[in-house]
Amino acid sequence: MPEYKNKPYWQVGVSKPHIPIQNLPQNLPKSVDVVIIGAGFTGLATALHLLRAGQTVALFDAMSIGDGASGRNGGMVGPSLHKLGLDGLTRKYGAEKAMAILQEGMNAISYFKNFIEKENINCDLQMTGRFRGVNNKKALETVIRDSENLMTLDGFRFDVIERGDVPSEIGSDLYHGGVVYHQDGGLNPFKLQCELVRKVLSLGGVLFENTPVGTTQKKPGGIQVETPEGTILAKNVVVASNGYTKRFAPGTRRYFSKRLLPLTSAMIATEELPKETIDRLFPNKRMHGGNHRLVQYYRASPDHKRVLFGARGTDARDRASINGPVLKMHLCKIFPELEKVKVDYSWSGKVAYTFDHAPHLGEHDGLYFAMGYCGSGVTRTIYLAQKLAKRILGEDGYETAFDDLPFETKPFYSGTPWFMPPLLKWHSFLDQIEGN
Numbered sequence: 001m002p003e004y005k006n007k008p009y010w011q012v013g014v015s016k017p018h019i020p021i022q023n024l025p026q027n028l029p030k031s032v033d034v035v036i037i038g039a040g041f042t043g044l045a046t047a048l049h050l051l052r053a054g055q056t057v058a059l060f061d062a063m064s065i066g067d068g069a070s071g072r073n074g075g076m077v078g079p080s081l082h083k084l085g086l087d088g089l090t091r092k093y094g095a096e097k098a099m100a101i102l103q104e105g106m107n108a109i110s111y112f113k114n115f116i117e118k119e120n121i122n123c124d125l126q127m128t129g130r131f132r133g134v135n136n137k138k139a140l141e142t143v144i145r146d147s148e149n150l151m152t153l154d155g156f157r158f159d160v161i162e163r164g165d166v167p168s169e170i171g172s173d174l175y176h177g178g179v180v181y182h183q184d185g186g187l188n189p190f191k192l193q194c195e196l197v198r199k200v201l202s203l204g205g206v207l208f209e210n211t212p213v214g215t216t217q218k219k220p221g222g223i224q225v226e227t228p229e230g231t232i233l234a235k236n237v238v239v240a241s242n243g244y245t246k247r248f249a250p251g252t253r254r255y256f257s258k259r260l261l262p263l264t265s266a267m268i269a270t271e272e273l274p275k276e277t278i279d280r281l282f283p284n285k286r287m288h289g290g291n292h293r294l295v296q297y298y299r300a301s302p303d304h305k306r307v308l309f310g311a312r313g314t315d316a317r318d319r320a321s322i323n324g325p326v327l328k329m330h331l332c333k334i335f336p337e338l339e340k341v342k343v344d345y346s347w348s349g350k351v352a353y354t355f356d357h358a359p360h361l362g363e364h365d366g367l368y369f370a371m372g373y374c375g376s377g378v379t380r381t382i383y384l385a386q387k388l389a390k391r392i393l394g395e396d397g398y399e400t401a402f403d404d405l406p407f408e409t410k411p412f413y414s415g416t417p418w419f420m421p422p423l424l425k426w427h428s429f430l431d432q433i434e435g436n
């Protein structure tokens, strides 16, 4: 059985910020303007805006910084255009709304790049683009046509990679061609999360780790929030718990857990490889994904020494020893030459899908929320957090194309997507027969 370090590669050599508050009842403020449940990108970026506007903010996270999805993802940024594509969205909402939803993706990445620059955040951001490979001629025609349809979006740019040019993009025989999207890039998500924590703390934000928030109850003067350290009264509460919403407070905030499908996304990082190998596999150091039905994403590490590969995790309990070998097998289908290469790190976390494949934000029954990024949240959390903060502050410019989308649930669904494992197995079977 291979020995993996069961932790995200992203933490190697990165020091976590010192969080001064000890989890003691006497340190819990009696009241604040805003309590935020969850200190991932959504919670932290919302806090940053609110603190700058002079609000008092207390953040609570049920785990340690770096243990939620924000500190352990693939670090891929981009427009994260909608999973349904232009055709699917047009069928569902009409042409105008479809374009407005897709344009939000472009707005998000442009906002994100400015944010990182303006805040002077060192998180190894490299805007190297993304290669989307496809393994047959028909799929290539489809991806080219879909990309052409997006050319009316502000800032959208792509290049077609024909079969003969594939080696200039990737050292794999799997692909028949593909497209390069130029608005994408990669970063170290743990570095980004740590930087956000430092900023929030320096602005006077109070952060409690390992402190799961229980019930929230409307009271005169605000909302009473229950924590293991006691209760705190908030004028406003933000729910930023995304894929972990049901796990830490199963009987509470059911409105949200009934609308989210928490799924495991898992990653591995190989041992350090020779420079020539990385240069051959990833000539342009882009982000990568294929036309697999089961999501797969991969890239070189920011220092260009390792291969990082991610996919749906087969083990919902986040056991590295179970997810790791399955991911290694998928990785070797793309790069057979990595068969003998050792995997050093294996880890996973929870993403939250929604029934309409769109993120949702707004206010429900006195609770503000932004969630349901469908596995693509690095860019969108930062963008939507700023929109949510504006909404809480009553500022202009909070509107998004997602605001009027109904946050759907399904009959009898209570927050555990029991139907997903067989569906994922079916998709895996289809991938096999389609040569992926």
Ligand SMILES: Cc1cc2nc3c(=O)[nH]c(=O)nc-3n(C[C@H](O)[C@H](O)[C@H](O)COP(=O)(O)OP(=O)(O)OC[C@H]3O[C@@H](n4cnc5c(N)ncnc54)[C@H](O)[C@@H]3O)c2cc1C
Residues within 6 Å of the ligand: 037, 038, 039, 040, 041, 042, 043, 060, 061, 062, 063, 067, 068, 069, 070, 071, 072, 073, 074, 075, 076, 077, 080, 211, 212, 213, 214, 240, 241, 242, 243, 244, 245, 248, 249, 264, 265, 266, 267, 297, 310, 347, 348, 349, 350, 351, 352, 370, 371, 373, 374, 375, 376, 377, 378, 379, 381
């Ligand atoms: C392995 C993996 C790879 C991914 N790759 C990418 C990628 O390459 N690009 C991309 O765009 N997206 C990626 N994602 C998705 C992305 O990480 C998420 O969409 C994003 O981080 C969500 O941020 P968040 O702050 O909303 O949620 P999270 O970062 O998950 O934070 C939610 C926090 O809420 C806390 N919480 C929950 N309940 C409570 C409670 N009751 N009390 C207190 N705290 C609570 C949790 O402890 C958790 O820390 C990936 C995700 C994973 C897991």
